[in-house]
Amino acid sequence: MLTEAGCRARRAQLWKSVPSAVEWLLIADPRHVLYLTNFWIHPNTFSSGERCWLLLEREGKATLLGDNFSLRSRAADPFIDDEVMVQWYDHQHSVINRDHALLKAAEQIADRLYGRNGVVEAEWLAVGAFELLGLDHEQHSVKREAKDLHKPGAVDLGTTLRALRRQKHPDEVAVLKECMRAGEAGMKRLREIVRPGISEFEIFCEVQKAATEAAGRPATIYGDFRAASALQPKVGGLPTNHKLENGEMFTLDYSVVLEGYRSDFTNCLTVGKPNAEQQRLFDLVSAAQRNGETVLKAGTRASAVFNAVNQPILEAGLADKFAHHAGHGIGLAHPEAPILVPQGDDVLVAGDVVTLEPGLYVEGIGGIRIEHNYLITETGYERLSQHEISLT
Template identity: 30%
Template sequence: MKQRLTKLREALANLGADALITEKAENRFYLSGFTGSTGWVIVTGTEAFLVTDFRYVEQAQEQAPDYTIVNNERKALEAIAKLLADKGVKRLAFESSVSFGTHQDWNRAFENVELIATSGLVEKIRMFKDEAEMVIIHEAVRIAEAAFEHIQGYIRPGVRETDVALELEYFMRKQGASGSAFDMIVASGVRGALPHGRASEKIIEAGEMVTLDFGAAYKGYNSDITRTLAVGEPNAKMKEIYDIVLRAQLAGVQALKPGVTAKAADAATRDIITAAGYGDAYGHSAGHGLGIEVHELPGLSTVSTFVLEPGMLVTMEPGIYVSGLGGVRIEDDVLITADGHENLNKSTKELLILPV
């Protein structure tokens, strides 16, 4: 935590701000380790405070040992205002994602304090994963990989998509996950053409492809894996699409290394899919950052301005989606390293054809 606070203080100094206030759950957890649902982290040039209420004081003291814990006694605005005044904070950085109402309340309550809107201040620090984070993320990936192996013996004709989703989550929880990282995608047959086709009541049928996009939530971090498999022999067109997506995904992973622009990494997949005649059927970005949030910085897209650096963790997930036919997506979680990349996923990406 101390290293994270040091980086934040450097960013605040560059802004000319005396302190940062954040109540965003993900940033609060990243900076302090606190997992309660209510609290405000305030970091000055020399001190760090966590303002919360009676319900969480003991928890905060245990989870955030580097912080001074302030019991707001059910008067949060007053407690924060007093803290800012006592510490001489005149220029307070805040996240522009806060509500308009919150901003108005702060303007009224924080006397003689200039509020400085920021965007991505903490998120840009979060892009770079440290060793402790990667230990947790590796386990989140392992759980998801084990779930994918398990579900291959469960999927068969006659099973509902929702039952597949429930089985995946149950298995991941038994493996130690706190739950699913997000509302998982189970899209079979023509529903595979929906890039975000959440699990439905549809019955899986023989000859269909099934796209599984899911991840494990584990100790505050997430994994995110996508595999598309066939239940019995698929048609020739879907096999062709699978082969194109696989080539694009492998090329995309290979492109991930320090110094490569996020835009170029996206292009490594997009060029292959476009050359095969499916450019219009690939309408999303090639990938995104992954960690405390499932979607975080940096994005891999046609408009991204990021340059890849060691410590960044991204997904690589090209896909093709054809209305009335189906779709294919393949996704891995990839860490950028000093000499290239480490693909955290080991599950096969060759087309699996399950027996019927």
């Protein structure tokens, strides 16, 4: 899980990123509340989908706002100084609109914010909160013109936080590595069970069990659990009841989510012995991934990484069969910046965690995609995922 030192360091970075005149910040995106405090509501609890808000004050105080069930559904102890809890349900009386309970919590801190310069995460904050706190909705609305963001004192808090999220702190990397180890266990289980006659859904269940057991706690599992064929080379999405047939290529491109962070890596196995054309596709995507690795380091443009990955595929005359990005950032979201695309403006920074995932989808042969995860450093990278990539 995230550490107190990491949460406090991220809050300090956030304060350095906003004008010195700003005295308070109201954070509403649940991912950002987690990022700054270690508070999150586990998706496997009955309060899944609910949220709390975070008030940060310049002098260092962090206060969580929410209803009694949301605050008590915490998956771990948050690193905060105070909480404002409104009773929503007491097992004796009918409940009110739960969003209104959250507004009532905000109402309790409104007086101490009046007259002070503050910024809210407008994209996630309800209009009712603007009215309650006496804020000028036009100045904080996400609909404001882009030029307004450059006015003195203007702060796009959501975008500021997303930019900070790119440079992962050690406690974030530690959680990501736990996600990787769990994901690797699922990949290992896939190798043990792939055979003609097993269904995509059966594979999903077995992979989910192996990954969750390796994590040692409830986890969220999602991704592509699909078999491609010569007639249908590009498929993706949740598993079906389709039973694997000899000669197909099964792609497992999936994520294990722990404490809001995730892995995202891929391998493709042939059902039965690979033929020469399937092996050729595998050799090409492997060369593409290796070539991409040669340019992974801080300061490299995302477009340059894409071009490096694409080069072996381009030389083989199959560029039109590589129909997606060469990789992307991961962390609290999927995908997130940087996106490795030919016309991207992103530049890699130390602390980015990115994927490299070349793929080829050729009618008459099948579809293949492979993927590893990397922590970007000033001089290169650390590969975080250690699963075996091969066709069998």
